[in-house]
Amino acid sequence: MSLRVLISECLLGAPVRYDGGAKPSLAVKRLADCLRRRGGEGAVVPVCPEVLGGPACPRPPAERRGSRVVTAEGVDVTRAYADGARRSLDIARACGASLAILKSKSPSCGFDRIYDGTFSGQLRAGSGVTAALFEQEGHIVVADEKLVEYCExxxxxxxxxxxxxxxxxxxxxxxxxxxxxxxxxxxxxxxxxxxxxxxxxxxxxxxxxxxxxxxxxxxxxxxxxxxxxxxxxxxxxxxxxxxxxxxxxxxxxxxxxxxxxxxxxxxxxxxxxxxxxxxxxxxxxxxxxxxxxxxxxxxxxxxxxxxxxxxxxxxxxxxxxxxxxxxxxxxxxxxxxxxxxxxxxxxxxxxxxxxxxxxxxxxxxxxxxxxxxxxxxxxxxxxxxxxxxxxxxxxxxxxxxxxxxxxxxxxxxxxxxxx
Ligand code: SF4
Structure with missing residues (x-):
């Protein structure tokens, strides 16, 4: 089977972020084009865990605070984020994805470094809910757009x-x-x-x-x-x-x-x-x-x-x-x-x-x-x-x-x- 890659949808230009915008990465889009040319449309699997978890666009921004995910107003959205992560993993398994390219810093997709829960733009070591679940799964390599850009x-x-x-x-x-x-x-x-x-x-x-x-x-x-x-x-x-x-x-x-x-x-x-x-x-x-x-x-x-x-x-x-x-x-x-x-x-x-x-x-x-x-x-x-x-x-x-x-x-x- 050709390489199947799950990609955070906002990196591909879809307007799914909390503010209704996107965060396209040219390097990720070029890689996605290459994968589709080689393996067909199914080679790229775009997902937005937050949308899959329920919250529509626009929605209040949220950050991870300890094991919880909360909005700036203090509303606990942990469950919705966990649902979105589980659904994303189910999709990845069902399509046989072996690589996930997730948006950096996000409370859902980010891995290694994420926003620290103070809504001040500060970062801390750690992973978003979806990235953490994928890393735990162990069979899917997790990367972010920074690595794709670095390696291109x-x-x-x-x-x-x-x-x-x-x-x-x-x-x-x-x-x-x-x-x-x-x-x-x-x-x-x-x-x-x-x-x-x-x-x-x-x-x-x-x-x-x-x-x-x-x-x-x-x-x-x-x-x-x-x-x-x-x-x-x-x-x-x-x-x-x-x-x-x-x-x-x-x-x-x-x-x-x-x-x-x-x-x-x-x-x-x-x-x-x-x-x-x-x-x-x-x-x-x-x-x-x-x-x-x-x-x-x-x-x-x-x-x-x-x-x-x-x-x-x-x-x-x-x-x-x-x-x-x-x-x-x-x-x-x-x-x-x-x-x-x-x-x-x-x-x-x-x-x-x-x-x-x-x-x-x-x-x-x-x-x-x-x-x-x-x-x-x-x-x-x-x-x-x-x-x-x-x-x-x-x-x-x-x-x-x-x-x-x-x-x-x-x-x-x-x-x-x-x-
Ligand atoms: S959950 Fe992931 S794909 Fe969706 S907007 Fe946030 S970073 Fe992008």
Missing amino acids: PSMEHPIALVLGSGLAPLADEVRVVRRIKYEDIDGFPTEAIPVEGHRYEVIIGTLEGVPVVVYPGRVHLYQGYSPLQVTSLVRHAHRLGCRDIILTCASGAVSAVASGAVSAVASGMVGLITDHINLTGQNPLATPQGVAAAEADTPFIPMAGAYSGYLAEFARAAARDAGLHLAEGVYAGLLGPTYETAAEVRMLNTLGADYVGCSTVCEAIMAKALDMEVLGVTLVTNKAGMIDNSHEDALKAAEKAAAATQSVLKGTISYLGGH
């Missing part, structure tokens, strides 16, 4: 794409506007650049008509480079204006090997990275020079939600569109370069890892510190810890799964670009 790529804010083993050919599909030599990237170890290395040029241009910055090669901790050197590409992308970053890598399948049974993750698959476990013993924000060297504001970054649920929805949709199975799981980042012992594979499985590899985690940490939205996609090229593992085998498997991975990446980029 443009020439000023292209999508960064770091290509791992086997995916470098995707760089050849970029309509090139400009190239930047890796040696001109601040902090990138120039000694890592081979004499003939087209993999070591940043490619700026468009892919699927969407502005992108592509990094066709990277360096690793296992080569002896520091976490800051390893993450120099991420900082470079951030300086170029990128807000979305897609990190790709090759990995070994942990869960299939450890369980010995049919698993969601097996070699030859394309996998979505939903979270990671950093077992490298390194962190790019732990620098002797402090976070200034990392160009971040603080080293104390919350890593919950490090991988963007919003971007992941488009990757899932792109995989479905291409008729591909997309595995999902947790990536364990090890220092490498050796493959894992049998005991280590068992340990990784116990820890909850599905894939294992030697890249990505430091880059994801740096991207999160720089407030970028991260999508992680891995080519599962081998069984973790298998005795016949070799880098050549991994490259061969990567080549096989590369076409599928490229379709997922291009489809995701296309969705984000509104095409």
Whole structure:
């Protein structure tokens, strides 16, 4: 089924707000147009929980005060708001929506930050009644229009794409506007650049008509480079204006090997990275020079939600569109370069890892510190810890799964670009 998205109706221009007005978001409208083109009218499900709950337009403005919702005159409208939230969730379930784009700050739709109940325009942490119910439901990714606007790529804010083993050919599909030599990237170890290395040029241009910055090669901790050197590409992308970053890598399948049974993750698959476990013993924000060297504001970054649920929805949709199975799981980042012992594979499985590899985690940490939205996609090229593992085998498997991975990446980029 194509991607179904529930959207606060006022963001699409419907005059449903308390004062009879709308709050259209151009980015949300562009995304809605894209979804309808791809999936038909039913791909976009506009709802206004407040109207569904009973109150017509115009109606008195209300705000959440503790667990209640009250109007400026002190009338308790909690029940109507709860009804509207329940009906919205029923609609979302009935149409199979996996993403909800809700209007920020609202006592019904807002999530993360809402008006604080004083009717003074002040905000506080928390969610509106509908957003809270959707978050509790757990199967629907919740975003707001600010995130849609933030993630929408443009020439000023292209999508960064770091290509791992086997995916470098995707760089050849970029309509090139400009190239930047890796040696001109601040902090990138120039000694890592081979004499003939087209993999070591940043490619700026468009892919699927969407502005992108592509990094066709990277360096690793296992080569002896520091976490800051390893993450120099991420900082470079951030300086170029990128807000979305897609990190790709090759990995070994942990869960299939450890369980010995049919698993969601097996070699030859394309996998979505939903979270990671950093077992490298390194962190790019732990620098002797402090976070200034990392160009971040603080080293104390919350890593919950490090991988963007919003971007992941488009990757899932792109995989479905291409008729591909997309595995999902947790990536364990090890220092490498050796493959894992049998005991280590068992340990990784116990820890909850599905894939294992030697890249990505430091880059994801740096991207999160720089407030970028991260999508992680891995080519599962081998069984973790298998005795016949070799880098050549991994490259061969990567080549096989590369076409599928490229379709997922291009489809995701296309969705984000509104095409
Ligand atoms: S309830 Fe949601 S959709 Fe309706 S007006 Fe408020 S923010 Fe918009």
